Amino acid sequence: MHSYKFFFTASSEVTNFPEFVAVGMVDDIQLGHYDSNIKRVEPKQDWINKVTEDEAEYLKRETERAVGAQQWFKVRLDNLKRRFNQTGGVHIYQKMSGCEWDDETGDVNGYDQHGYDGEDFIVLDTKTWTWVAPQQQAVVTKQKWDKDKTELEYLKNYFNKECVDWLKKFVNYGRSSLMRTDPPQPRRLLPDQR
Numbered sequence: 397m398h399s400y401k402f403f404f405t406a407s408s409e410v411t412n413f414p415e416f417v418a419v420g421m422v423d424d425i426q427l428g429h430y431d432s433n434i435k436r437v438e439p440k441q442d443w444i445n446k447v448t449e450d451e452a453e454y455l456k457r458e459t460e461r462a463v464g465a466q467q468w469f470k471v472r473l474d475n476l477k478r479r480f481n482q483t484g485g486v487h488i489y490q491k492m493s494g495c496e497w498d499d500e501t502g503d504v505n506g507y508d509q510h511g512y513d514g515e516d517f518i519v520l521d522t523k524t525w526t527w528v529a530p531q532q533q534a535v536v537t538k539q540k541w542d543k544d545k546t547e548l549e550y551l552k553n554y555f556n557k558e559c560v561d562w563l564k565k566f567v568n569y570g571r572s573s574l575m576r577t578d579p580p581q582p583r584r585l586l587p588d589q590r
Contacts, residue, residue, distance in 0.1 A: 398423055400563035401494035406469035408477070408487045416466040421494075422566045430462035437462055443570045476512050479533050487513055495559035499567070506555020525552055 403419045414431035421427055426440045437458040439445075448454050473489045493508040508520035518527050518534045518541070525548050529538035541547070 397496055397498050398563055398567050399494060399496045400559055400566065401492060404465060404469060404491040406466075406473045406489045408473060409484065410486055410488070416469055418462050418465060422563065422570065425570075427566065428458065430459065430466075432466055435459075435463070441570060446569045447565070476517075476533075479536075480512075489517075495555050495563060497560050497563050504556055504560045506551070506559060508551065508555075520551065522552075522555060 399422070401421045401424075403417075403421070405417045407413060407415055414433045416430075416432040418430040419426060419428070428437050428439050428444065430437045437455050439448075439455070469489060469491075473487060476489060477483070477487055488511075490511045491509065492511075493506075495504060495506045497504050506520075506522050508522075510517045510519070516530045518529055518537050520526075521528050527538040527541045529535045
């Protein structure tokens with residue numbers, strides 16, 4: 397079983413922490429990182445260079461997506477603070493989304509989960525392609541998102557096709573480190589590598 401996951405965090409009034417952070421992971425190994433301070437996607441695996449050799453615009457495109465996500469999450473966070481009657485203070489909006497692929501059976505599964513201030517807010521049910529609202533404040537969002545059939549079709553295609561296609565590419569590119577069965581060995585850094 398392989399997985400491709402994204403973690404997004406938007407925050408307000410958190411000291412020494414960026415207002416927005418996005419992290420991509422393949423098989424629980426960090427692939428890349430973006431935050432509102434650095435304002436670009438930074439690869440975290442050497443084998444990402446193979447991706448950029450095949451798709452020169454990959455990092456630029458992912459950075460543009462992350463900048464767009466940052467704006468979307470800022471608006472969402474502000475809307476949620478209003479919906480919960482909150483004016484200031486520390487607040488966190490999180491999203492985890494991604495897909496899983498079983499390379500033996502070919503089975504795929506996608507997920508999209510949103511949380512606010514440490515509690516589930518809204519979750520996509522990929523069996524019915526409807527949103528589940530575990531809190532009363534999420535019902536308005538559920539109703540609005542359930543009506544957006546175009547977005548639901550996009551998500552269905554994304555989780556069942558596009559996400560899985562990228563996952564397969566990443567598993568292929570990073571095969572040597574992702575398929576490793578022995579634990580990584582520490583290595584001594586030379587003075588010029590520190």
